[in-house]
Amino acid sequence: MDQKEVLFDYILHLADNSMIIGQRNSEWCGHGPVLEQDIALTNIALDLIGEARSLYQYAAEIKGGNCTEDSLPFLRDIREFRNLLLVEQPNTDWAYTIVRQFFFDVFHYLVNKDILDNSNDLRLKEIAAKTIKESTYHLKWSSEWVIRLGDGTDISKLKMQTAVDDLWDFTGELFILSETEQKAMDLGFGADLKKAEQLWHEKVKEILNEACLTIPSTDFAQQGGKTGIHSEHFGYILAEMQFMQRAYPGLEW
């Protein structure tokens, strides 16, 4: 991979993370447990899809040709998506959705913070500057829900602990560097994941402790998303997300 290809692939990884978790959260639209949280989660979904859009625009400019901000999310196939396995996991219930969001928010915040502070790519820094404000709020929101439900009733605690235990297997992948991430770091535009890993564990520990939840002791890490090996859920996400463009190519509205 030359530098341009690394940058393109790295941007796709960032964009796909936000796009897919945004798509997942948007499934809650109209189904939230209460009106206020339905709106809150939809706002978050829109923030993330908006961020993905900025990144896809950048990626499309690098790629050139027929590539556009729309063709990237709507016309690529499963193996070409670079997102983490964590973000494609199903909503299941409110506890899973909150825990998934919390694990992602901490990661998302740290990656963008490092890009903002240290990246040598001006465009990535600009996008990160906007993202970090949104991400700060997302993290506050999900942290408070983790604490509220973890340190809540017996039932809410049980549901949260189950979600933490199940989703924990997908958190190892966050910090296992793909070839692209390693090169992006070496070239000076990618986030430093070694530093982020330590900070992620500190923050997660702090919040889960406050929430009276137990951090799983397993080291097992389910991985593959960053290189295009996705879980069985992913095809269904794309089927729904891409249906219009697949059925009616070039459709606009």
Add this chain to the structure above:
Amino acid sequence: MTNKEWPLWEVFIRAKQGLNHKHVGSLHAADQTMAIENARDVYTRRMEGVSIWVVESKYIHANEPSEQDALFDPANDKVYRHPTFYILPEELNHM
């Protein structure tokens, strides 16, 4: 399983620095922290505000609608309470 409704909160938003907080509506939330976050998400999505106040609706006391006549009608014919009998200097435009 207990199914308790969250309490109702009234939301006040200040649109700009220097203006007063204005009542914009109400929402449900479990406590004050959640109420402010919910207010942020429900009432400031289109840049409506720079500051949020919330107060639990039960702490707002209102007059009895049945006392309407006794409370408000007596002011009706007290026209002298409006400062309309003064001659204002030309320079004063915003009285």
